[in-house]
Amino acid sequence: MPTLLQLHGPAPTGREAWADALVAIAAPATRLAALGPGRQPVHGSTNDPGATWFELVARPLWGLAAHAAGGLTGAETQWDQARTALAAAVDPDHAWYIGPPMDLEQRLVESAAVGYALAAAPQYLWDPLSAGQQERLADWLSAAALRRPHENNWRFFPVLAAAGLRTVGVPVDEAVADAHLDMIEDFALSDGWYADGDHGARDYYVPFGFHFYSLLLASLKAVDDDRATLYRRRAREFAAQFRHWFAADGAAVPFGRSLAYRFAQGSFWSALAAADLPAVDWPVARGLAERNLAWWWRQPLAAEDGSLTQGYGYPNASVVEEYIGGGSPYWGTKVFAALGAPAGHPFWTGEPAGPAPTETVSVQPAAAMVLTRDAHGDVVALAGQCPPAWNPRGAAAKYAKFAYSSLAAFSVPLDTASLHQGAFDSTLALSDDGTHWRTRTDGEAVVEGETLVVRWRPWPDVAVETRLTPDGGGHLREHRITTARTLHTAEGGFCVPLRARGRTPSGTVEENGFASAAADGVSSEIVCHGAGGRRRAGEAMTPMAGSHLVHPRTVLPMLRGTLEPGEHILRCRVSVTRG
Structure with missing residues (x-):
């Protein structure tokens, strides 16, 4: 399958190349939307066909509006197609009508993109419409601005819809917009972080949701000066921590839901330019954004017609959430927000800075994480969050593993009825029958210095305290387990790719207390530590194909053992590194 690199040329470097890349990425979406x-594209989304098509219509507008706001040209065809589809989507007399907006439903998400495009690029989205088309779009978007969103980052959507309406002279209910902004304050945490809802996740919805929207609203002067100042201060604080999520090769640490939005991971750095906020030095922001784009350009993301596929590092719908449809990945066009900054902006005029060369440990209590960077610049996040209460597909794997790696990524179980299907990398799986396995799905985490302490209960009569500590290019795990039942244990390290014939790559080692595997210049190992450490058997097992975010086939070093009822301590050191 061709990659974005093959389809769209080299990874974009500089403003003109970013503009060309945005148009090339948007073109297949707007062409299909206009049909x-x-x-x-048909995929197994929980959303209805009208909502999934509306995603395809609206999501490219995040990038196209920034392109237009920056005075760039060359996307006229894409605008014509998007405008044609949008006018039909909101016309009750048209066969393509998506229906009225309703409370708590997917169409509200896309109303935000439409609102932003109206505010940033009315000359392309609003002015060419007929009077009747303008009236129907205004009616539909006005209704969306009054519908009830979910209690999380969705609170921004009616505010963005209102910003667009206000720009084109349509009256809005200012009290409703202000109330949404007031409620967003309930989600604010320390160090510039937000919780995505009450006790919610701290994941990429913080940079490509909360901060992205608040910075755009500030740049559009769609919020008052006090709010704009607050949003900018929080973005500065957040930038100081978020920069540690990106490896020297540009890869970001995969964590949390909606990873199918891919290069939206870097949109925060781009939004800083759109908002003219030097939260980090401009060459640093540009370097972080462009290296992340370059990493994505090396992955096979596109179908033969150039459209973006579902998945993460390759087309794979089995690892994405149930709400991801064919148009969903175009959320990634948010990364092009910096195109709204003029050519003379310092984000564009200087050379992008290289990655930080030093090994670091970054303690981030608001995210319940301790992030480490090794000598190669690869990042591992030791993690203590829990899955969201509404439990989207694969949530435990996306939030509650012990560690997440920019180099090794992670696996999403296809089932938990066997270790093969469970693909339990970077976690401790427990079973009371040797067949059905449980991992951490709940608990609480505290940070003690550079150690993350997580307490969890896989059964009412089994208590586990896990301590995760950085250790010079790897990390230490200690599990204190009190159990009233016999338990089978399987503790996974990090996966490496399996490309050759057979079940294991060369260099695989299995022995008591130790297991390792190496492939494609990546080495992964897990080794028992402490007294009695060699009582667990090492095994290099082969998870089910298609369970991993980046590699279709993998090998997983693992330690296996059995615990009788009582109290136990399991210790090991885990690492993944280049070379």
């Missing part, structure tokens, strides 16, 4: 809902 109507019957021609959209």
Whole structure:
């Protein structure tokens, strides 16, 4: 399958190359959207066909609006197609009508992109419409601005819809917009972090949701000066921590839901330019954004027609959430927000800075994480969060593993009825029958210095305290387990790719207390520590194909053992490194 690199040329470097890349990425989406809902890519989304088509219509607008706001040209065809589809989508007399906006439903998400595009680029989205088309779009978006969103980052959507309406002279209910902004304050945490809802996740919805929207609203002067000042201060604080999520090779640490949005991971750095906020030095922001784009350009993301596929490092719908449809990945066009900054902006005029060369440990209590950077610049996040209460597909794997790596990524179980299907990398799996396995899905975490302490209960009569500590290019794990039942244990390190014939790559080692595997210049090992450490058997097992975010086939070093009822301590050291 061709990659974005093959389809769209080299990874974009500089403003003109970013503009060309945005147009090339948006083109397949707007072309398909203009053919109507019957021609959209069909995927197993929980959303109805009208909502999934509307994603395809609206999501490229995040990038196209920034392109237009920066005075760039060359996307006229894409604008014509997007405008044609949008006008039909909100016309009750048209066969493609998506229906009225309703409370708590997917169409509200896309109303934000439409609102931003109206505010940033009315000359392309609003002015060419007929009077009747303008009236229908205003009616539909006005209704969306009054619907009830979910209690999380969705609170921004009616505010962005209102910003667009206000720009084109349509009256809005200012009290409603202000109330949403007031409620967003309930989600604010320390160090510039937000919780995505009450006791919610701290994941990429913080940079590409909360901060992205608040910075755009500030740049559009769609919020008052006090709010704009607050949003900018929080973005500065957040930038100081978020920069540690990016490795020297540009890869970000994969963590949390909606990873199918891919290069939206770097949109925060781009939004800083759009908002003219030097939260880090401009060459640093540019370097972080462009290295992340370059990493994505090396992954096979596109179908033969150039459209973005579902998945993460390759097309793979099994690792994405149930709400991801064919148009969902175009959320990634948010990364092009910096195109809204003029050519003379310092984000564009200087050379991008290289990655930080030093090994670091970054303690981030608000995110319940301790992040480490090794000598090669690869990042591992020791993690203590829990899955969201509404439990989207794969949530335990995406939030509650012990460690997440920019180099090794992670696996999403296809089932938990066997270790093969469970693909339990970077976690401790427990079973009371040797067949069905449980990992951490709940608990609480505290940070003690550079150690993350996580307490969890896989059964009412089993208590586990896990301590995770950085250790010079790897990390130490200690599990204190009190159990009233016999338990089988399987503790995974990090996966490496399996490309050759057979079940294991060369260099695989299995022995008591130790297991390792190496492939493609990446080495992974897990080794028992402490008294009695060699009582667990080492094994290099082969998880089910398609369970991993980046590699279709993998090998996983693992330690296996059995615990009788009582109190136990299991210790090991885990590492993944280049070379």
